[in-house]
Amino acid sequence: MSKEIEDHRLFNQSHNQPFAEVLAQHVSRRDVMRGGLGLAAASMLGFGGAAQALAGEQAKTPLTLAFEAVRGSRTDAVVVPEGYVAQVLVPWGTPLQAGQEWQADQPMTPELQAMSVGMHHDGMAGFALDADNASRHFVLALNNEYIDQDALWAPQGGPTNAEAGARPADESRTEINAHGVTLVEVEKDASGQWSHVANSPYNRRFTSATVMDLAGPVAGSDYVKTQFSPDGTQTRGTNNNCGNGVTPWGTYIACEENWPDIFVNRGERFQDDARIGIPTDKSRYGWDTSAGDATEQNGEFARFDITPRGERAEDDYRNEARTFGYQVEVDPYSGARAVKRTALGRFRHEGCWLGKLEAGKPIVYYSGHDARNEYVYKYVSDAAWDPADANRPGAEYDRLAIGSKYMNNGTLFVARFHADGSGEWLPLTPSAKTQDGRTLAAALGLAENDLAGIIINTCDAADLLGATPMDRPEWATVDPASGEVYLTLTNNTQRSEEGSDATFTNDGSELTQPGVGFATAPANASNPRANNEAGHVIRWRESRLPNAFTWEVFVFGAAADDADNHSGLNEMNQFASPDGLWFDEREDGQGILWIQTDNGYEGVTEHTNDQLLAVVPNGLEDIRGTGPVINSSNQQQLKRFAVGPNGCEVTGIFATPDKTALFINIQHPGNWPADGNALVQDATAAASGQVRPRAATVVIQKRDGGPVGV
Numbered sequence: 125m126s127k128e129i130e131d132h133r134l135f136n137q138s139h140n141q142p143f144a145e146v147l148a149q150h151v152s153r154r155d156v157m158r159g160g161l162g163l164a165a166a167s168m169l170g171f172g173g174a175a176q177a178l179a180g181e182q183a184k185t186p187l188t189l190a191f192e193a194v195r196g197s198r199t200d201a202v203v204v205p206e207g208y209v210a211q212v213l214v215p216w217g218t219p220l221q222a223g224q225e226w227q228a229d230q231p232m233t234p235e236l237q238a239m240s241v242g243m244h245h246d247g248m249a250g251f252a253l254d255a256d257n258a259s260r261h262f263v264l265a266l267n268n269e270y271i272d273q274d275a276l277w278a279p280q281g282g283p284t285n286a287e288a289g290a291r292p293a294d295e296s297r298t299e300i301n302a303h304g305v306t307l308v309e310v311e312k313d314a315s316g317q318w319s320h321v322a323n324s325p326y327n328r329r330f331t332s333a334t335v336m337d338l339a340g341p342v343a344g345s346d347y348v349k350t351q352f353s354p355d356g357t358q359t360r361g362t363n364n365n366c367g368n369g370v371t372p373w374g375t376y377i378a379c380e381e382n383w384p385d386i387f388v389n390r391g392e393r394f395q396d397d398a399r400i401g402i403p404t405d406k407s408r409y410g411w412d413t414s415a416g417d418a419t420e421q422n423g424e425f426a427r428f429d430i431t432p433r434g435e436r437a438e439d440d441y442r443n444e445a446r447t448f449g450y451q452v453e454v455d456p457y458s459g460a461r462a463v464k465r466t467a468l469g470r471f472r473h474e475g476c477w478l479g480k481l482e483a484g485k486p487i488v489y490y491s492g493h494d495a496r497n498e499y500v501y502k503y504v505s506d507a508a509w510d511p512a513d514a515n516r517p518g519a520e521y522d523r524l525a526i527g528s529k530y531m532n533n534g535t536l537f538v539a540r541f542h543a544d545g546s547g548e549w550l551p552l553t554p555s556a557k558t559q560d561g562r563t564l565a566a567a568l569g570l571a572e573n574d575l576a577g578i579i580i581n582t583c584d585a586a587d588l589l590g591a592t593p594m595d596r597p598e599w600a601t602v603d604p605a606s607g608e609v610y611l612t613l614t615n616n617t618q619r620s621e622e623g624s625d626a627t628f629t630n631d632g633s634e635l636t637q638p639g640v641g642f643a644t645a646p647a648n649a650s651n652p653r654a655n656n657e658a659g660h661v662i663r664w665r666e667s668r669l670p671n672a673f674t675w676e677v678f679v680f681g682a683a684a685d686d687a688d689n690h691s692g693l694n695e696m697n698q699f700a701s702p703d704g705l706w707f708d709e710r711e712d713g714q715g716i717l718w719i720q721t722d723n724g725y726e727g728v729t730e731h732t733n734d735q736l737l738a739v740v741p742n743g744l745e746d747i748r749g750t751g752p753v754i755n756s757s758n759q760q761q762l763k764r765f766a767v768g769p770n771g772c773e774v775t776g777i778f779a780t781p782d783k784t785a786l787f788i789n790i791q792h793p794g795n796w797p798a799d800g801n802a803l804v805q806d807a808t809a810a811a812s813g814q815v816r817p818r819a820a821t822v823v824i825q826k827r828d829g830g831p832v833g834v
Contacts, residue, residue, distance in 0.1 A: 135401050136497045138587035143594045143613070147677070149543030186743030187714050190834050193696040193763040196732025200795045201810040203767040207827055210766070210807040212797045213318050213787075214264065214308055215820035216243045216275075220320075220327040228800030228816050231279045234297035238329055242268025243276065243302040245789035245819045247368025247475065248776045249376055251456045252517040253309070253326075259780035261311040263326045263456040264787075265376040266821065267365035267776070271302045271409075272792060278816050291410045293417040296425060297333075299409055303363050304331040305378045307456050312785070318823050319804055330378075330454060330462055332361035332386070333424065338447060340532045342466035345576040346437065348447050351423055354438040359447035360427070362462065367475025367599050367704075368776075369451070369489065373526040374515025378452040378462075379473035381494055387445045388412055391431035394442075399583045400471065401495075402430065402445055446580055451476045451491070453531065455523045463524055465531040468503045469552070469582040477600040479666075480607030484508050487530045490609055492597030493583070499591045500611065501582075502549055505534040536582070538591040541675060547664060549671040550589040552578055558588040595659065599720075601705040603741070605713030608665050610678060612702040614722065615659040657725035658682050658700040660752070678741075679719075679754040679762065683727030692756030697764050699737060700725035706777040708833070714742045716833050718765075720788070722773040734774045736766040736788060738833055765833070766824065769796040769810075776821070783831035786824045793817045 191205040204210045217226045218241040226240075246267040252258035273283040276299065284292050309324035321327070330336075338357055342348055348356040362378055363386055369377030384401045385408040393404070412428035414420065423441065432442040449470040453463045468476070471493045479488030479502075487505040492498075513526045537549035550556065554565035554573055563572075567588045570577040578585050596614040603610075658681035664673045681700040682689040693699065704720030719737045723729055739762040744753055754762055768774040771794025779786045790796065790807075798809040800816050807822045826832060 135399055135495070136583070136587065136593055138593070140587065140590050140593055142497060143541055143592050146541045146543050146592060150545060150677075187710055187716065187740045187834055188743070189716070189738055189740060189761070189763050191763065191765065194765065194767060195696065196698075196735075196764070197767040198731075198733055198770060199810055200769045200793075201798070202769060202790065202796075202807040202822055204808065204824055205765060208824055208832075209827055210822050210824045211317060212803070212805045212807045213310065213821045213823050214241050214266070214306070214320050215797060215803060215818040216241055216245075216268075216302075217818060218308075218320060218803050219322065220306075220308060220324075220329070222323040224322075226801065226803060229279050232276060232298050232302075234294055234301055237298045237301040238331060240329075241266070241306045241308065242304055242329065242331070243271045243819060244269045244791050245821055246366050246775050246791060247379070248787065248789060248821065249368060249370045249778050250310075250780065250787070251374060251376070251515075252781075255517045258517065259312075259782040259784060262309075264306075264308050264310045264320075264821070265368075265378075265454065265456050266306045266308070266789075267368055267378055268302065268304055268306055269364055269366050269791070270382070271299050272817070273299070273409075275817050276302060285410070285413070290413045290417075293414045293419050293425070296409070296411040296414040300332040300361070300411060301329070302331075303361075303365075304329060304334065305362065305365060305376075305452075305454060305462075307454070316825060316829065317804065318785070326456065328459070330362060330452075332363045334362070334462065335360055336362065336452065336462045336464055338466060339463045339528060340466035340468075340579075341575040342446075342470070342579050347576055347580045348443050349437045350427070350441055350443050350447070351434075351438060352427065352441075352444075353447075356443075359444070359464065360424075361448075362452045362464075363448060365452070366494070367473070367477075369476025369478060371453070371523075371527060371530075372478070372481055372487075372509070372515065373513050373523050373530075374455075374457065374517070375523050375527055376454045376456055377465075377476040378454060379476050379491070380449055380452065381472045381474055383448045383472070384445065386411065387428055387430050387448075389430045389445075391433075394446075395584065396470075396581050397430075397445065399581070400449065446470075449473070451489075451531075453524060453527045457523065458520070460522075460524055463527065465527070466576075466579055467532055467534055467536065469501055469536045470579055471498070471501075471582050474598045475600060477602055477609070479602055479609070480604060481509060483511050486534070490600050490602070490611075492594070492600060492611060494596055494598050494614075496596055497593035498583070498597065499586045500539040500594060500597050501586075502537045502539070503531075503534055504537065505530045507533070536579070537671065538586040538589060539673075540590060541592040545674055545676060546667075547673045547675050549673070550586075550591060551671070552582065552585045552589070554578055556589060559590045564588060598703050599705040601707040601717070603707050603715065604709050605715075606665070608663050608741075610661055610663045610705055610707065610717060612661050612705055612719075613659055614701045614703055615657045615725070617657055658686075658728075659702050661702050661705070661719065663753075677752040679739075679752050681721075681725075681728075683725070683731070686727060691752050691754045691762075692759040693762070694759070695731070697737060697759065697762045698728055698731065699723065699735060699764075700728040703773070704775045704777055708779055708783070710783065710831075710834070714740065717741050718777055720774045720777060722775070732764075732767055733770055734768045734772055735764055736768075736774050736777075738763055738765045768793070770794045771817075772796070779832060783833075784825060784829060786832045788822050788824065789819065790822055791819045793819065
């Protein structure tokens with residue numbers, strides 16, 4: 125998530141053992157684990173080069189990163205390695221239809237924003253229109269996570285009644301239309317420059333007002349019946365889409381993350397409202413305050429106030445927030461309605477990461493709940509993957525029907541990590557047993573077979589099963605050859621000095637018993653800094669045993685001069701708060717792991733803006749003894765590839781199939797791109813004065829046209 129809209133409140137009041145404690149025990153035992161071939165040792169030797177050694181395979185010559193690492197930068201420009209170029213593509217406000225133009229002082233209206241690229245680009249992916257031309261011409265699917273009201277309303281000096289009073293209806297509509305998902309056709313010309321195709325039939329916006337279908341266990345249940353959809357089968361809008369996913373049948377997944385704050389409930393609260401963080405005083409943007417405007421249609425603003433008012437759910441919008449918090453499937457090729465796939469759980473989804481795809485085996489998706497002391501989830505489909513369902517670019521068929529086959533019926537699991545390097549997946553099903561021996565349905569006060577109720581209360585269900593609270597699980601990515609999963613744990617600032625006592629909170633009151641919901645927690649071997657802001661990356665591999673996995677720490681973030689710099693980072697690769705991740709598959713089952721940052725740790729920010737780093741995991745020697753995989757003996761293979769402009773987060777990433785163009789997003793820049801009027805321009809140029817900032821996609825290419833990174 126962007127740190128601009130982080131929610132630092134702690135909603136997890138369970139007493140489950142937090143990951144920091146598990147990690148401390150794990151790190152302190154690794155020397156012992158390495159000495160034998162018990163479960164823990166076998167689990168750690170099951171990764172990377174060691175896995176090949178155990179299998180008796182011939183080690184492959186690893187890929188080599190063939191660029192010189194760039195120095196840290198604190199400028200209003202994108203920095204890329206020598207021999208590379210970077211250009212701006214589809215910044216916020218880019219018109220999707222012919223006949224429209226963007227100007228630096230452009231006032232925005234609901235109609236104009238609904239037909240333009242949305243704000244604050246985040247997760248994205250490309251979808252080929254022609255399999256033979258997939259690296260030059262495709263549909264770009266792009267999340268627009270949230271808005272910057274100052275930039276949006278710059279021509280009028282800022283938003284109206286942002287803090288108090290009724291928001292003007294058209295301002296609320298414009299902000300609603302700036303959120304969501306953008307689909308836009310893009311292509312590369314003979315000179316290597318990219319541009320969007322205005323008036324393309326593929327150009328489309330999904331906003332916080334777009335009608336969408338509900339599918340899976342929750343659809344049609346009493347939990348989601350509203351005045352707008354009395355049968356509980358539809359809702360309006362998708363919001364705060366951060367990470368993303370793709371399906372093998374050719375659809376896009378937009379993940380609803382920091383959506384709770386767009387609502388407010390000033391009355392009787394459902395338990396899931398409190399657990400997931402629905403505000404009780406004021407919504408983030410005050411769209412609900414536009415309710416009652418003479419131009420309001422069909423409760424378009426009233427729905428954001430979920431205070432119960434009628435006798436039945438169908439009489440008001442008490443259930444509106446229960447239609448959010450899902451994975452949203454979008455067909456980039458057709459005009460079909462988007463579908464919210466409720467079987468994959470309801471929480472603040474950071475992403476939707478496809479597991480290793482194998483014919484005859486279930487489809488697997490991973491997702492993190494991006495908040496302090498929240499959980500990691502896995503969805504396993506009932507249906508086995510049939511390669512006949514794979515995407516056929518250019519063909520017309522019902523991709524969302526295939527999505528229903530795999531994503532409406534399956535089992536949602538939550539992760540428990542153990543200190544010995546093992547882990548287990550706990551099923552979130554009505555009959556699953558909680559830690560005190562009750563069925564999960566009974567513990568939640570639900571009917572015996574109420575799977576919809578389990579999904580609505582995903583977070584509470586995970587609490588009751590004893591899942592491991594994590595330090596803000598954000599993006600994940602999967603090595604498609606090995607199936608190894610990498611996950612960023614961005615940070616956790618709730619840490620006190622080593623040896624101090626932990627304190628715990630419950631609605632602001634200190635508790636004496638241990639548990640989650642820390643006011644403070646002592647530093648430990650794996651998180652040695654008080655007020656830990658650096659974060660780290662872990663990885664795991666699924667076990668042959670049912671619902672089991674093995675895990676280890678891949679790299680710790682740190683400043684180069686930190687005394688507790690576990691991964692030995694230096695001036696050319698120091699980073700903190702890892703966020704975006706993407707495994708870029710190359711030849712022979714190898715690939716590049718790209719790591720993006722959303723940093724607020726002063727030890728690093730004083731040296732560089734947010735950045736993009738690269739490492740080839742298969743090129744790392746297996747570590748011996750204690751410490752993470754990337755350590756003082758091999759950290760030089762982790763290289764800084766690019767740096768963003770001042771104020772930004774570097775996020776969203778994918779490459780063309782031929783790897784000659786790498787796409788990233790620059791979110792919430794402070795004073796960039798340089799030319800306030802241009803839609804296509806040099807991303808590495810700095811503005812000569814103050815410009816109206818616009819988030820944008822950046823395309824990075826080699827000057828010689830070769831594959832990026834190698």
